[in-house]
Amino acid sequence: MVTIYDVAKTAGVSIATVSKVLNNTGRISEKTRKKVLCVVKNLDYQPNIMASALMGKKTKTIGLLIPDLANPFFSELARNIEDSAQELGYSLFICSTDYLSEKEHKYISLLRQKNVDGFILASGFEDLQKVEDLIKEDIPVSIVARDFPMFPVNTVAVDDFIGGYQATSYLINLGHENIGIIARDVWSNRERFRGYKQALEENNLKVPSYFEYAEESNIIWGKRITNKYLKHDHAPTAIFACNDLLTIGAIQAAKENGLIVPEQLSVVGFDDTAIATIVDPPLTTIAQPIQVMGREVMKLMIDMIENQKMDKIRVTLMPELVERKSTAKIKREVTS
Amino acid sequence: MVTIYDVAKTAGVSIATVSKVLNNTGRISEKTRKKVLCVVKNLDYQPNIMASALMGKKTKTIGLLIPDLANPFFSELARNIEDSAQELGYSLFICSTDYLSEKEHKYISLLRQKNVDGFILASGFEDLQKVEDLIKEDIPVSIVARDFPMFPVNTVAVDDFIGGYQATSYLINLGHENIGIIARDVWSNRERFRGYKQALEENNLKVPSYFEYAEESNIIWGKRITNKYLKHDHAPTAIFACNDLLTIGAIQAAKENGLIVPEQLSVVGFDDTAIATIVDPPLTTIAQPIQVMGREVMKLMIDMIENQKMDKIRVTLMPELVERKSTAKIKREVTS
DNA sequence: GTGAAAGCGCTAACAG
DNA sequence: CTGTTAGCGCTTTCAC
Secondary structure, eight states: OOOOOHHHHTTTSOOOHHHHHHHHHHHHHHHHHHHHHHHHHTTTTTOOOHHHHHHHHHOOOOEEEEEEETTTTHHHHHHHHHHHHTTTTTTTEEEEETTTTHHHHHHHHHHHHOOOOOOEEEOOOOOOHHHHHHTTTTEEEEESOOOTTTSSSEEEEEEEEHHHHHHHHHHHHHTTOOOEEESSSSSHHHHHHHHHHHHHTHHHOOOOTTOOSSSSSSSSHHHHHHHHHSSTTTOOOOESSSSHHHHHHHHHHHHHHOTTTTOEEEEEEOOOGGGGGGGSSSSSSEOHHHHHHHHHHHHHHHHHHHOOOSOOOOOEEEEEEEEEOOOOOOOOOOTT | OOOOHHHHHEEEEEEEHHHHHHOOOOOOOHHHHHHHHHHHHTTTTOOOOOHHHHHHOOOOOEEESSSSSSSHHHHHHHHHOOOOOOOOTTTEEEETTTOOOHHHHHHHHHHHHOOSSSSEOOOOOOOOOHHHHHHHTTOOOESSSSSSSOOSSSEEEEEEEHHHHHHHHHHTTTTOOEEEEEEEEEEHHHHHHHHHHHHHTTTOOOOTTOOOOOOSSSSHHHHHHHHHHSTTTTTTTTEESHHHHHHHHHHHHHHHHOTTTTTTOOOEEEEGGGGGTTTSSEEEEEEEHHHHHHHHHHHHHHHHHHHHOOOEEEEEEOOEEEEOSSOOOOOEEEEE
């Protein structure tokens, strides 16, 4: 390992001088700066980040907490955040918390020990305490893809309420009057639910009485809830599912029940991850601008880390309905 | 930030003593050990890893290089590696290299600066130089999900040759005689190709003359190559695609050409990621034991990092064909 | 058993 | 302009 001492020695200067040229601090003659830089290159010297971190410098490292890296939405989000981070010279610790606050706490203290410059939380946990602690200790925190409404913290998220409203309105315009929803009992889904309800009410429609929450956001639960809904007398003719995985489960349940999507059951999803286009039929879904989200949240982080910008802002992105093949105009039954 | 000095002071001992009880080194009386531990707990003291890293200790940090976090195979692999890592108290820097050796080099030197304890490479790059350098400098390296045949380095991978052989044999048993392959020109795919060729030759079958490599492992290229194959006089009745994404592309191309999968075109994939079950029809595919791969590669890393185990071993896992609905017995044309 | 002191590689006053 | 020096928080001899 080549250290600052090696550079200093072979350049014939002191380590202070080397440090100064490397950090662009103090005043250095052009001649020595050239020489030092040259030696640095020749020796392929890389400053030890641990050592400079000890002196209170940044580590150029950010902790990213997400619920599950194997979930396409979060892996795509992580990928976009990573791209922004990499451009800015930051590395990412990526951690999956499985929506468990226990794991979140563990990861947060683990990463704090490792002197991360800040945290990006997409973690979906409802427990604000840990976040408040971080903010109190002036550790940069940004929230992405979820929202803490009454909480001063940097946030970038899609407008879930509008997303739910869009999805539902679209279905209503298609002629559906009996629209089910599949959601988990987490903040973002509750907002989408509100939007759904709002659209319903504006059209004098109601949430089906048999509504129930899914316990996890996966295909299994999408299928399970849909199967239950389909068993009822007034089974829905359309379903709004709060993410693409749930939507796929809904389609699978429909198939099992002998229903053709979209002719006999319309479904609209949420997220627009890569899988939305590979299922059959491809999903009509509410697209989250994942790439923009990644970029914006990194921008906020950098502002906090490098520019000490400590005022909190909230970036709200607009979701967008993308029409594909999982929805259709309702066909009236002969009996009606 | 509470330091070792704070602990020492309130426990009424020296920092050396605190360090000793925390690291279980030297000899400490049961009484002082108790006291120190108690103070540590009360103050919620967490040793600063940067500082101990400076003294030559491990950072409990590993760099994981993969081609693309948004690719389901790699995000699932990363997730499994992360789980093992987390159990062992390690954090992961996850980096996507896009198969670009330039990015790989950049990430490797960036992470070296950050004193990672080792590297797990799933990166799919063909350039061995950087890996050799790392090994020469005694930096633990393990390769996963790809293979460097003539190179002393810890490796865990599936037997790609056998996988290709299995897929092709299965298709042959179904009666197919005209079997195409979709592959990229990378090591693992070339091995699968070898297996495919072997199975073909054992049955006096040949690789179609119109074979060509895909340039990327995604749906687009799967579709593109399949479209080309389907245009030929002796279009294949079955296709073995070297990953699930390519397979999905093949299915899409078939649909566009008015062919029904599997009745008119059988396809078998590779990987068995989550998406294999959500497409229609669900994929018959060669399953890689992703979870085992993650666990095994972390085991190798830990052996190198914590037990200085420097002899290199290769763990070869067996792939397994899982039958679903994308393949069928061939129907002879009336003309034959 | 315990503590004083040196030093890991680096930055930041402060002198000169 | 450049170098000396004092730490950052920790581990590790080596005395006591």
